[in-house]
Amino acid sequence: MEHLIVELSKYLMILLFAWYTFTCFHVLSGNKSDRWQKRILKKQTKLIFLIHLNAFAVIFAVQRTENVLITYVMQAALLCCILVIYKYIYKRACGLIVNNMCMLLAIGFVILYRLHPEKAVRQYEIAVAAVVITMVVPFFIHKLHFLDRLTWLYAVAGLALLAAVAVLGSVSYGAKLSFTIAGIAIQPSEFVKILFVFFAASTLSKSTEFTHVVTATAVAAVHVLVLVVSKDLGAALIFFITYLIMLYVATRSPFYLVSGLLCGSAASAAAYRLFSHVRVRVTAWRDPLSVIDKEGYQICQSLFAIGTGGWFGMGLYQGMPKKIPIVEEDFVFAAISEEMGGIFAVCLIMVCASCYLMFLNIAMQIHDQFYKLLALGLGTVYGFQVFLTVGGVTKFIPSTGVTLPFVSYGGSSLLSTFILFAIIQGMYILREDDIHTGRTNDYTAD
Numbered sequence: 001m002e003h004l005i006v007e008l009s010k011y012l013m014i015l016l017f018a019w020y021t022f023t024c025f026h027v028l029s030g031n032k033s034d035r036w037q038k039r040i041l042k043k044q045t046k047l048i049f050l051i052h053l054n055a056f057a058v059i060f061a062v063q064r065t066e067n068v069l070i071t072y073v074m075q076a077a078l079l080c081c082i083l084v085i086y087k088y089i090y091k092r093a094c095g096l097i098v099n100n101m102c103m104l105l106a107i108g109f110v111i112l113y114r115l116h117p118e119k120a121v122r123q124y125e126i127a128v129a130a131v132v133i134t135m136v137v138p139f140f141i142h143k144l145h146f147l148d149r150l151t152w153l154y155a156v157a158g159l160a161l162l163a164a165v166a167v168l169g170s171v172s173y174g175a176k177l178s179f180t181i182a183g184i185a186i187q188p189s190e191f192v193k194i195l196f197v198f199f200a201a202s203t204l205s206k207s208t209e210f211t212h213v214v215t216a217t218a219v220a221a222v223h224v225l226v227l228v229v230s231k232d233l234g235a236a237l238i239f240f241i242t243y244l245i246m247l248y249v250a251t252r253s254p255f256y257l258v259s260g261l262l263c264g265s266a267a268s269a270a271a272y273r274l275f276s277h278v279r280v281r282v283t284a285w286r287d288p289l290s291v292i293d294k295e296g297y298q299i300c301q302s303l304f305a306i307g308t309g310g311w312f313g314m315g316l317y318q319g320m321p322k323k324i325p326i327v328e329e330d331f332v333f334a335a336i337s338e339e340m341g342g343i344f345a346v347c348l349i350m351v352c353a354s355c356y357l358m359f360l361n362i363a364m365q366i367h368d369q370f371y372k373l374l375a376l377g378l379g380t381v382y383g384f385q386v387f388l389t390v391g392g393v394t395k396f397i398p399s400t401g402v403t404l405p406f407v408s409y410g411g412s413s414l415l416s417t418f419i420l421f422a423i424i425q426g427m428y429i430l431r432e433d434d435i436h437t438g439r440t441n442d443y444t445a446d
Helices: 002-029 034-063 066-089 095-115 117-134 137-143 151-168 189-206 210-229 233-251 254-274 276-286 297-309 332-340 342-365 369-393 411-437
Strands: 170-172 175-181 184-186
Touching: 002 034, 002 095, 002 332, 002 342, 034 066, 034 095, 066 095, 066 117, 095 117, 095 332, 095 342, 095 411, 117 411, 137 411, 151 189, 151 210, 184 411, 189 210, 189 233, 189 369, 189 411, 210 233, 210 254, 233 254, 233 369, 254 276, 276 297, 297 332, 297 342, 332 342, 332 369, 342 369, 342 411, 369 411
Parallel strands: none
Antiparallel strands: 170 175, 175 184
16 A cells, blocks of 8 residues: 555655646746736745655655654644745735745655655744745835945955855865854855855956956955865855856846856866865766765765666665665755656756746846846846756766755755745845836836
């Protein structure tokens, strides 16, 4: 009976998630009326809860404990709270972004509870705190019109946090990533990347003259160099690519883009020679089977898991994702692929892509240069992090040790992603206000 429930469940989850993914791009098309889009968004919320319920029905069938039911109710209540907050407090918020946030969070809850129930409970607690902390962020983004003037505050605060990690941080997997305060591990780079985008958007929106660009680039380079010193090369790569794209869009100069790519290539070669853990990851990427007992073990287990799952997956609790080291963090996508299937995994990527496209849509429709660059930068941070995670897990690129937003286990990653999405919502509300009032977006003129 248990096996039958698992088999039926995996096909139902794939069907429901494929339907949800299809509706994401239907909403993005924007060819229908507001009333039609609201109906689609309501269907999406139903699909979120159906997928979550379906998964926990399987978990309960396997574990048969009261804790499973309690966990399900608490998680469903949190998802309801998020939807209610944005429906009744922020009535002009982007429904697609809210729904995608809840869907990704629900998938993360499910796979983490299957892999490590204690970590899933901890993730839930952090999510509750994140919702409480970030519910006011859209309000501040909407009401505070001086954010573009705090250029050097963003830079100083960000560099101070990164320097603190470089000096005081504890070493994890060859890099200084975090430090502990009152028993809580904090990874500052997750939050500094948001401050960094604010800095870049603020400085590049003021002027794109050569001397100004040189100054901004020098400060951005210091951010990256501090991360390199800390050996947090995954974060350094995100900072570098984000700044390069923002610089290119602000200046529209191919010279900066080409120069940046050349400098990035030279820096990558230097990092390979300077850092042993970079050479380990490149070796594992080139030919993991030749070093399967050492450097290539993690990526080999990831590829085995993805291949074993096939298109339809093994079903929850039918695979062996725990054979993958630190699977709850960097390699959670492999666990999803093995037990929920390749189709489900592809739909997950497409949902993330729909978030990124909506971020770009918001950036294109805002007239104020600061907010335009801010939306572009935050979207790039999110989209590139998803690319690095999925690319590393599938051996498309060397592993960089970054998490899958909302899905992977990690308190700092989860809170920073909540903040990022809340900032985007604030800018979307600004855009909607202008559409309804007929104003142009000159917020920084106040």
